[in-house]
Amino acid sequence: MSVEFTAEAEQIRAALGSQLRQIEHVGPTAVPGLATTPVVDIALLVESLDALIVLAALGYEQVGEGWFSKPGYELHAYEQEDEEFLDRVRFRDYLRTHDEDRDAYGALTSQVLKDAFAARLVAMLRRG
Numbered sequence: 001m002s003v004e005f006t007a008e009a010e011q012i013r014a015a016l017g018s019q020l021r022q023i024e025h026v027g028p029t030a031v032p033g034l035a036t037t038p039v040v041d042i043a044l045l046v047e048s049l050d051a052l053i054v055l056a057a058l059g060y061e062q063v064g065e066g067w068f069s070k071p072g073y074e075l076h077a078y079e080q081e082d083e084e085f086l087d088r089v090r091f092r093d094y095l096r097t098h099d100e101d102r103d104a105y106g107a108l109t110s111q112v113l114k115d116a117f118a119a120r121l122v123a124m125l126r127r128g
Contacts, residue, residue: 002029004040008073011058012044019051020044026088027074028109035106044077052077073116123126 005025013020027041028034046052049066060068060075068075078085095102 002040004072005029005042008040008042011030012042012075015054015058016044016046016051019047022074022085023082024085024089024091024092026076028106031090031102032100033106034095034102035110040073042073042075043065043085044075045085046079048071049077049079064094 002025009023009025014021022045024030024043025040026043027039028036028096029040052062052068055068055075059070060073061070063069066077068077076085076088085128095105
């Protein structure tokens with residue numbers, strides 16, 4: 001668990017109080033040995049998505065339903081026992097315990113990012 005996640009999780013716990021059911025560090029920074037971006041991904045399980053209004057006081061902006069962002073952090077929130085929340089946690093746990101698959105996933109995501117960058121560069125050059 002990163003220092004950044006731990007500190008942010010404490011603030012989120014305090015802000016959400018009893019509305020927070022579970023908070024998990026997910027994404028690349030949660031998997032030792034995986035190449036990462038400077039963004040900490042956080043998954044929340046809450047009683048109600050309506051409770052997330054308090055995240056604005058922590059500097060988060062809503063960018064989609066249950067999706068919030070601020071510099072250095074991406075937060076995905078789910079109600080009750082949402083399967084997508086559980087899938088994020090299971091995938092993180094799988095990568096933590098399967099080094100070969102972790103490395104393959106890291107290589108794949110790295111290539112996808114390079115390809116996306118190259119595509120943007122080509123589009124910019126074509127526009128002139």
